[in-house]
Amino acid sequence: xxxxxxxxxxxxxxxxxxxxxxxxxxxxxxxxxxxxxxxxxxxxxxxxxxxxxxxxxxxxxxxxxxxxxxxxxxxxxxxxxxxxxxxxxxxxxxxxxxxxxxxxxxxxxxxxxxxxxxxxxxxxxxxxxxxxxxxxxxxxxxxxxxxxxxxxxxxxxxxxxxxxxxxxxxxxxxxxxxxxxxxxxxxxxxxxxxxxxxxxxxxxxxxxxxxxxxxxxxxxxxxxxxxxxxxxxxxxxxxxxxxxxxxxxxxxxxxxxxxxxxxxxxxxxxxxxxxxxxxxxxxxxxxxxxxxxxxxxxxxxxxxxxxxxxxxxxxxxxxxxxxxxxxxxxxxxxxxxxxxxxxxxxxxxxxxxxxxxxxxxxxxxxxxxxxxxxxxxxxxxxxxxxxxxxxxxxxxxxxxxxxxxxxxxxxxxxxxxxxxxxxxxxxxxxxxxxxxxxxxxxxxxxxxxx
Amino acid sequence: xxxxxxxxxxxxxxxxxxxxxxxxxxxxxxxxxxxxxxxxxxxxxxxxxxxxxxxxxxxxxxxxxxxxxxxxxxxxxxxxxxxxxxxxxxxxxxxxxxxxxxxxxxxxxxxxxxxxxxxxxxxxxxxxxxxxxxxxxxxxxxxxxxxxxxxxxxxxxxxxxxxxxxxxxxxxxxxxxxxxxxxxxxxxxxxxxxxxxxxxxxxxxxxxxxxxxxxxxxxxxxxxxxxxxxxxxxxxxxxxxxxxxxxxxxxxxxxxxxxxxxxxxxxxxxxxxxxxxxxxxxxxxxxxxxxxxxxxxxxxxxxxxxxxxxxxxxxxxxxxxxxxxxxxxxxxxxxxxxxxxxxxxxxxxxxxxxxxxxxxxxxxxxxxxxxxxxxxxxx
Numbered sequence: 045x046x047x048x049x050x051x052x053x054x055x056x057x058x059x060x061x062x063x064x065x066x067x068x069x070x071x072x073x074x075x076x077x078x079x080x081x082x083x084x085x086x087x088x089x090x091x092x093x094x095x096x097x098x099x100x101x102x103x104x105x106x107x108x109x110x111x112x113x114x115x116x117x118x119x120x121x122x123x124x125x126x127x128x129x130x131x132x133x134x135x136x137x138x139x140x141x142x143x144x145x146x147x148x149x150x151x152x153x154x155x156x157x158x159x160x161x162x163x164x165x166x167x168x169x170x171x172x173x174x175x176x177x178x179x180x181x182x183x184x185x186x187x188x189x190x191x192x193x194x195x196x197x198x199x200x201x202x203x204x205x206x207x208x209x210x211x212x213x214x215x216x217x218x219x220x221x222x223x224x225x226x227x228x229x230x231x232x233x234x235x236x237x238x239x240x241x242x243x244x245x246x247x248x249x250x251x252x253x254x255x256x257x258x259x260x261x262x263x264x265x266x267x268x269x270x271x272x273x274x275x276x277x278x279x280x281x282x283x284x285x286x287x288x289x290x291x292x293x294x295x296x297x298x299x300x301x302x303x304x305x306x307x308x309x310x311x312x313x314x315x316x317x318x319x320x321x322x323x324x325x326x327x328x329x330x331x332x333x334x335x336x337x338x339x340x341x342x343x344x345x346x347x348x349x350x351x352x353x354x355x356x357x358x359x360x361x362x363x364x365x366x367x368x369x370x371x372x373x374x375x376x377x378x379x380x381x382x383x384x385x386x387x388x389x390x391x392x393x394x395x396x397x398x399x400x401x402x403x404x405x406x407x408x409x410x411x412x413x414x415x416x417x418x419x420x421x422x423x424x425x426x427x428x429x430x431x432x433x434x435x436x437x438x439x440x441x442x443x444x445x446x447x448x449x450x451x452x453x454x455x456x457x458x459x460x461x462x463x464x465x466x467x468x469x470x471x472x473x474x475x476x477x478x479x480x481x482x483x484x485x486x487x488x489x490x491x492x493x494x
Numbered sequence: 495x496x497x498x499x500x501x502x503x504x505x506x507x508x509x510x511x512x513x514x515x516x517x518x519x520x521x522x523x524x525x526x527x528x529x530x531x532x533x534x535x536x537x538x539x540x541x542x543x544x545x546x547x548x549x550x551x552x553x554x555x556x557x558x559x560x561x562x563x564x565x566x567x568x569x570x571x572x573x574x575x576x577x578x579x580x581x582x583x584x585x586x587x588x589x590x591x592x593x594x595x596x597x598x599x600x601x602x603x604x605x606x607x608x609x610x611x612x613x614x615x616x617x618x619x620x621x622x623x624x625x626x627x628x629x630x631x632x633x634x635x636x637x638x639x640x641x642x643x644x645x646x647x648x649x650x651x652x653x654x655x656x657x658x659x660x661x662x663x664x665x666x667x668x669x670x671x672x673x674x675x676x677x678x679x680x681x682x683x684x685x686x687x688x689x690x691x692x693x694x695x696x697x698x699x700x701x702x703x704x705x706x707x708x709x710x711x712x713x714x715x716x717x718x719x720x721x722x723x724x725x726x727x728x729x730x731x732x733x734x735x736x737x738x739x740x741x742x743x744x745x746x747x748x749x750x751x752x753x754x755x756x757x758x759x760x761x762x763x764x765x766x767x768x769x770x771x772x773x774x775x776x777x778x779x780x781x782x783x784x785x786x787x788x789x790x791x792x793x794x795x796x797x798x799x800x801x802x803x804x805x806x807x808x809x810x811x812x813x814x815x816x817x818x819x820x821x822x823x824x825x826x827x828x829x830x831x832x833x834x835x836x837x838x839x840x841x842x843x844x845x846x847x848x849x850x851x852x853x854x855x856x857x858x859x860x861x862x863x864x865x866x867x868x869x870x871x872x873x
Contacts, residue, residue, distance in 0.1 A: 083511045090612045095646040134724035292760040297617035
């Protein structure tokens with residue numbers, strides 16, 4: 045069996061205002077219905093679009109560059125005509141390709157273009173909310189290059205990673221995809237508006253199964269458009285090919301062409317997240333997937349590279365992917381939302397690298413600093429406290445004397461009892477001695493009382 | 495105040511915002527008396543297509559005042575106001591100016607903001623003033639012109655302080671005098687002759703694509719109009735309708751005709767033969783003008799091929815009605831400024847059309863001032 049899958053992914057762009065007017069495009073879901081609207085985005089007679097939002101164009105170009113797509117020289121916004129209550133003017137403004145080409149996870153891009161979102165229509169009540177109308181979207185269209193639902197998922201995970209890194213998409217809005225599926229060279233079936241990566245995989249798997257079932261029963265697969273139901277995981281027919289609309293695309297006479305070259309000049313060049321990941325992985329000789337977690341937040345990679353330059357790549361990488369992410373996750377903060385300073389973090393890890401403090405102490409300082417405590421003050425006072433071998437030996441002897449039960453276990457051949465004693469010493473010394481040293485001291489103390 | 499656009503459908507629609515030019519006029523101290531009648535959605539050339547009845551020509555009430563901005567023309571001509579604003583998509587202010595004996599200007603594309611002006615054919619139209627004299631017209635233009643972020647097609651400010659040129663070179667397009675009514679051709683030719691005697695240099699020029707202009711114009715007009723009218727679907731405006739068909743029952747015959755034809759010429763099967771062909775012809779018209787302006791400063795033609803006709807005379811024949819626009823639509827296709835000055839004639843008024851280079855609206859106004867002084871009404 046051969047499967048061909050193509051995706052049209054819709055992503056809400058992160059901008060302050062809508063695509064063709066100055067209305068707020070942020071927190072649209074949180075606003076009372078029809079409060080973030082104006083004559084333009086509600087389609088009043090005589091209203092005109094403003095020039096397309098420069099930030100939306102720049103964000104789309106950044107996404108295109110990250111995906112290796114080539115920017116067009118210029119493009120026009122077209123009117124796509126169809127009647128639906130969520131459309132203020134019964135046409136949608138949709139751009140010709142801003143960029144074409146490039147590929148990700150083996151899937152080629154056909155087209156990246158900007159378009160405006162319609163409003164929201166609730167068929168049950170007949171009510172329309174235009175808050176969303178005119179919000180900027182980018183539509184990313186692939187060639188039918190995916191061979192399986194898992195393949196499509198890998199692509200979407202990578203795409204989402206790039207969008208997070210670029211901070212170009214609205215986190216709260218997620219992604220929506222139209223999925224095109226054909227099996228064994230048959231007709232193409234489109235599943236509209238699937239609203240998460242997981243559901244794309246589910247919808248694709250379900251559709252492939254449906255087509256195989258039909259064929260097994262000797263039935264034809266008709267070209268049609270289907271809708272996906274999140275709750276049941278099944279799709280249902282929306283319309284057949286015969287009723288496909290003619291959108292009567294026409295250049296919007298209210299807008300001038302967009303000079304993409306000007307957008308390019310106004311948008312600073314930057315290293316693509318994927319190139320950056322390859323570079324970092326190569327330095328460390330680790331698989332790229334190990335580096336991916338750092339790319340979820342560009343500031344995290346920036347901080348990593350700054351710290352790595354001072355404290356060493358290996359120390360910094362292990363610290364960032366394990367210790368730092370764990371502490372940030374625990375505090376439910378991003379790096380930028382926390383109070384951590386990159387320079388401070390570099391000094392902390394230099395101290396760890398030079399064995400001036402233990403990782404345990406560093407973690408404690410880091411956790412306090414995430415909460416707002418001054419990191420360098422804490423580091424300074426730790427560096428002033430050196431744990432002498434005498435103090436370590438005394439602490440180990442105290443632990444052995446104070447925990448006869450553990451000592452008895454040890455003597456009975458339960459070697460894990462050592463760990464308990466090591467833990468006790470670490471607590472006593474507030475983590476200021478390296479674990480290996482503590483273990484040696486505990487073993488020496490045990491030998492003394494043996 | 496309701497903004498009806500001459501349509502039953504918008505009978506009770508009150509716009510929730512002011513047009514940019516309205517704000518500018520108010521800021522400049524103008525008094526706005528009211529809104530004026532028009533052909534429904536500006537689709538018409540006579541002023542007879544309004545859902546609220548035809549506008550009469552104050553010069554002769556048995557005749558049309560010209561359209562589509564019929565009320566704008568009639569209100570100035572009857573002395574109710576000093577100036578009025580129409581929308582000129584294919585001659586909608588110049589036609590009433592010609593039929594009622596007024597000065598009017600269709601500005602270059604992008605000189606005056608269209609924010610707040612209801613749509614007919616967006617790539618062709620501009621708000622356009624009419625007044626009794628060129629001086630008043632110029633004053634209005636200076637107030638309403640200028641860039642507006644709310645209309646993305648507006649351009650950088652243009653200079654208004656052009657002096658009358660020492661030596662004005664006027665192109666006279668040969669094709670523009672074909673098929674013109676004798677009672678229009680004669681006074682226009684006489685006016686040109688008189689201007690020549692006063693030192694204006696006349697040049698014969700050619701606009702070979704003029705024959706395609708009318709067809710190109712109407713196809714684009716239908717296409718853009720059908721697009722613009724999508725929003726009047728019976729859900730948002732007018733009486734709530736169960737179907738789009740019901741909603742559109744309130745439209746007049748001309749509006750319906752244009753929606754149907756506009757949908758047809760942009761349909762997947764037909765667009766190549768109609769819409770795309772019209773766009774190509776439009777480019778050709780613009781090229782012809784460009785070439786003509788290599789040889790002259792402005793072009794002069796009759797504004798309308800006829801004088802004001804009788805009410806009802808052309809209503810049964812849309813093609814005869816459309817033909818009246820043959821000399822005004824080329825300027826809209828090319829985006830160039832075009833004014834109309836009333837000539838000193840016997841009987842019904844006749845307009846002299848003056849067209850200039852895109853963005854050279856000041857030069858057109860200067861030439862209009864000269865024509866007004868030498869051959870204008872009361873000269």
